[in-house]
Amino acid sequence: MKLYLASNNEHKREEFKELFPEYEIILPKDEKIEFDPVEDGSSFIENALIKAEALYSMVKKPCIADDSGLCVNAFGGKPGIHTARYGEEGGRKLSDKEKYTLLLKNMEGIDDRSAEFVCTIALIVDEHDKYVIERSVKGHIVKEAEGVNGFGYDPVFYNDEAGAVSANLTRKEKNTYSHRAKAALEIKEILDREKDRIWKETNRK
Numbered sequence: 114m115k116l117y118l119a120s121n122n123e124h125k126r127e128e129f130k131e132l133f134p135e136y137e138i139i140l141p142k143d144e145k146i147e148f149d150p151v152e153d154g155s156s157f158i159e160n161a162l163i164k165a166e167a168l169y170s171m172v173k174k175p176c177i178a179d180d181s182g183l184c185v186n187a188f189g190g191k192p193g194i195h196t197a198r199y200g201e202e203g204g205r206k207l208s209d210k211e212k213y214t215l216l217l218k219n220m221e222g223i224d225d226r227s228a229e230f231v232c233t234i235a236l237i238v239d240e241h242d243k244y245v246i247e248r249s250v251k252g253h254i255v256k257e258a259e260g261v262n263g264f265g266y267d268p269v270f271y272n273d274e275a276g277a278v279s280a281n282l283t284r285k286e287k288n289t290y291s292h293r294a295k296a297a298l299e300i301k302e303i304l305d306r307e308k309d310r311i312w313k314e315t316n317r318k
Contacts, residue, residue: 119164119178124264132297157233165235181232187225213269226253232292234300248295
């Protein structure tokens with residue numbers, strides 16, 4: 114059973130493959146689909162829906178999209194929806210390491226290091242059935258990066274529930290404690306409950 118993921122990020126594919134083991138996770142590039150929607154929403158929910166609806170309009174098959182980010186209290190919730198583009202100016206893209214290193218530099222001298230990771234996952238089954246789940250995990254920004262697992266800001270985010278920096282969590286632990294795992298679990302429950310109907314309808318098209 115194919116499930117299209119509105120992203121061309123291989124790291125996300127790997128996470129979703131573990132979170133949705135019964136499904137074949139397909140990226141747009143796998144089918145040579147040019148996919149680069151303008152994420153101009155004002156919230157994680159709006160951006161997740163923009164991506165899911167854009168891909169669904171192309172493939173007409175069940176699609177999921179996630180929009181996630183790091184919200185730092187000392188920065189008024191920023192970078193938030195701009196997390197993936199944090200520190201980028203003049204069109205130059207930064208590596209994950211450059212972004213979290215910049216974050217650590219910008220937090221020097223700040224006592225309140227509390228933060229949360231937020232993830233919204235949108236599922237588009239057809240024109241009428243759309244589901245959105247948003248979940249978060251609380252923690253704080255450590256003063257020095259550590260760990261080698263994960264990606265993005267994982268080396269600088271301490272997950273309170275897990276009791277560890279995200280980049281030190283095993284894949285199994287991350288699939289229990291991460292913001293994406295929490296949202297994905299609820300989306301998977303919807304898929305599992307509806308999959309017979311979903312794929313019966315999908316295969317008629």
